[in-house]
Amino acid sequence: MSFRINPAVAAVHPPPITEVLGWLGGRKNSDLALIDLCQAVPSYPPAAAMTSHLKALLDDPLIARYTPDEGLAEVREAVCARYRRIYGAVINPGRIDLTVGASQAFWLAMIGLCEPGDEVIVQEPAYFDHPMGLAMLGIRMVAAPFVPENRGIPDPATIAALITPRTRAILVVTPSNPTGAVTPAPVIDELYELARSNGIPLVLDETYAEFIAGSPRPHNLFTRPDWPENFIQIMSFGKTYALTGFRAGMLAASEEFIGQALKAQDSMTVCQPRIAQLAVKFGAENLDDWVRDNCRMMQQRHDRFRDEFTGPGNRFELVTSGAFFAWVRHPFPARTGREVARLLVEEAGVLSLPGEVFGPALTPYLRLAFGNIDDSAIPEAVARFRAIAK
Structure with a gap:
């Protein structure tokens, strides 16, 4: 490339989620179902009433x-x-x-x-x-x-x-x-x-x-x-x-x-x-009621995730949590958050984000977006953390 890129843009690290998804090619066991705790996306679809309402609007020429x-x-x-x-x-x-x-x-x-x-x-x-x-x-x-x-x-x-x-x-x-x-x-x-x-x-x-x-x-x-x-x-x-x-x-x-x-x-x-x-x-x-119901559901999911994660046999420490997220300290002091997040992808099939993308000194941490997964996946997700830290 012969033209100059703005140095302020070039100096910025690539989007973290894109980086983490790029590690999927290094997975050791591709048969192991992937657990995505990376990008914060509600695990449920929009309200059925909203979807029906929007479908009825698509024939209106003003919609575009x-x-x-x-x-x-x-x-x-x-x-x-x-x-x-x-x-x-x-x-x-x-x-x-x-x-x-x-x-x-x-x-x-x-x-x-x-x-x-x-x-x-x-x-x-x-x-x-x-x-x-x-x-x-x-x-x-x-x-x-x-x-x-x-x-x-x-x-x-x-x-x-x-x-x-x-x-x-x-x-x-x-x-x-x-x-x-x-x-x-x-x-x-x-x-x-x-x-x-x-x-x-x-x-x-x-x-x-x-x-x-x-x-x-x-x-x-x-x-x-x-x-x-x-x-x-x-x-x-x-x-x-x-x-x-x-x-x-x-x-x-x-x-x-x-x-x-x-x-x-x-x-x-x-x-x-x-x-x-x-x-x-x-x-x-x-x-409004649908939103409140989802808030209660996510709180129940949070409580289950917290209880599972803080149970015996997990060397990852839950530092704080709430809403969609858990902020955890990993048990590998000689490794950065990026190294541990990559290890989790390649060895355990778990996507997460390294702490240093949220601040350069935060290498001991990982962000887990448990809002992405259904309650049924929580025990398996936590079991993989326990297993990789043995």
């Missing part, structure tokens, strides 16, 4: 056309109505933008906030797409370190000490991807006040918020009339409604910020696909 960049007004109003029910939100359609997945919402937020050389404080373990995106945009990620005793939940005092004149945002994922840990509402309130006192926003990626057991409202920020002054939310309907391939995300912010973000969106994707928007509208208007 553009919508306004920010999304159809009736879809955004349906989302706002649901946010009022769930969050008690002070929100209107002008404060949300429907995006092509939560990943695009993240990019829009960072592009709207930062110039090259600016800083964003990110709690580690960090969802790997976030440091990848920041690096390619020339934005410095300032890591708040992972503290196992705190389950990786952000400490406002630690984050306060990291703020500099170049800080443009505090970014937290809750429930955490990769640990599953939920940042408590009082901590979110502290982080919001910290951001507000420094004239920056708190950016919450709440992709897995619908899987918090026992609490329909993970925080009260949306009840504040002034929330758009210092709060930005990244959200995914892909996990909520099992629509990951539809790429149905959302950015919630002030009307002014949404207006600026749409400049970038128009040059990226124009709009979220119309079919995805209509799926979100149906879900927001009809599937």
Whole structure:
């Protein structure tokens, strides 16, 4: 190749899931059924009622056309109505933008906030797409370190000490991807006040918020009339409604910020696909009970996975877990997480992600996405961990 690649892009490690899938060719026993604990995808399909509804829309010639960049007004109003029910939100359609997945919402937020050389404080373990995106945009990620005793939940005092004149945002994922840990509402309130006192926003990626057991409202920020002054939310309907391939995300912010973000969106994707928007509208208007049922099911799956994993004979240590994920310490101190994850693929037929893709110092860890597998596969999955660590 004779042309130059942007060094900021070339320096970024390839997508971790692509890397892990590339190890499948080295499997020692291809007859052993593969257990995928790698990519976080709901193991169940969309609601049957939604699928039937969407089928009936496919003959409409409008289904293949553009919508306004920010999304159809009736879809955004349906989302706002649901946010009022769930969050008690002070929100209107002008404060949300429907995006092509939560990943695009993240990019829009960072592009709207930062110039090259600016800083964003990110709690580690960090969802790997976030440091990848920041690096390619020339934005410095300032890591708040992972503290196992705190389950990786952000400490406002630690984050306060990291703020500099170049800080443009505090970014937290809750429930955490990769640990599953939920940042408590009082901590979110502290982080919001910290951001507000420094004239920056708190950016919450709440992709897995619908899987918090026992609490329909993970925080009260949306009840504040002034929330758009210092709060930005990244959200995914892909996990909520099992629509990951539809790429149905959302950015919630002030009307002014949404207006600026749409400049970038128009040059990226124009709009979220119309079919995805209509799926979100149906879900927001009809599937609250279905979502709650899945939350309970996933909590039961989590509890079974935790009980199996922490039973006798497993040298892998469960450090923290919740929602879709388990964050475990592997028992091979001389090996990196990448080496252990590859060993699991090649020797045990188990896909996972190495800890260092969530932070360079996190080589003792692995992320397991148990949300991918049915309850019936959990005992076999855990048995393979026990066997490989004997």
